[in-house]
C-alpha cells in the first residue's frame with residue numbers, strides 16, 4: 502500500500518492558495534471600505550508571501566508522520582508477505598507428506614491385493630506330504646497347455662522327486678492319466694524335469710517303459726493300469742489331466 506502524501510500536499514497547497522486568494526479578496530474589500538486598515542492588509546500580504554515557509558513548517562511533521570506510517574506499512578507488508586510464504590511453505594510440506602503417505606498406502610494396498618490373490622490361487626493347491634499340489638481332474642490339456650496352465654496358477658507341472666512324494670500324491674489320484682513335468686524333448690532318452698531344468702531324479706516306470714512308440718513319445722504321464730499308478734512316455738500332444746506344484 503502507498504500513502505499518497507503528494508496528494509495531501511496538493512490539497513494543502515490548494516487550501517493555502519485559496520486562503521491566499523481569500524486574503525486578497527478581503528484586502529480589496531478592506532482597502533475599498535476603510536483606508537486605516539491598509540496596514541493589517543499589508544501584514545496579510547506578508548503572511549501570504551511567507552506562507553511557503555509557513556506551509557512547509559505545517560506540512561513537515563505531517564510528511565514525517567506519513568513517512569513513518571509508510572515505513573510501518575512497508576514493514577507490515579513485509580511481515581505479512583513472509584507470513585504468507587511461511588503458510589504456503591507449510592501447506593506445501595503438508596501436501597508432500599500427505600502425498601508420500603498416500604503413495605506408500607497405495608503401494609501397500611497393491612501388495613496386499615497381490616498377496617491376497619496369491620493366497621486365493623493357493624486355495625487351489627493342497628498340501629500333500631511336504632509340498633503343495635493342484636491335481637486337475639476336470640480339464641484335459643496337452644503337455645504344453647498343461648505346463649502353461651500351471652505357470653498361470655503360479656506353479657509348474659509336478660516334479661515328483663522321491664518315492665515318498667510319488668506315493669503321497671498317488672493317494673489323491675482319481676483319473677487314469679495326469680501330466681508330470683518330465684520330458685525328453687531335448688534329447689531322446691534323456692529325461693529332464695521342466696521345473697528344475699535338470700535330469701529327473703526319480704522314476705517309477707511301467708515295465709517296458711519308456712518305449713517311445715512311433716518315435717513320438719517325449720512327455721511323461723502318470724497312468725493307472727490295474728489300479729497301480731506308474732510312469733509312461735507318451736505323445737506330448739494328447740490331452741490329459743495334469744498335476745501342478747507350487748512352493749508356498
Ligand code: MFU
Pocket residue numbers: 710712713714718733734735736
Ligand atoms: C503303450 C505305451 C504308449 C501308449 C500306448 C497306448 O504302448 O507305451 O505310450 O500309451 O500304450 C503299447
Ligand code: CA
Pocket residue numbers: 710711712713714718733734735
Ligand atoms: Ca510309452
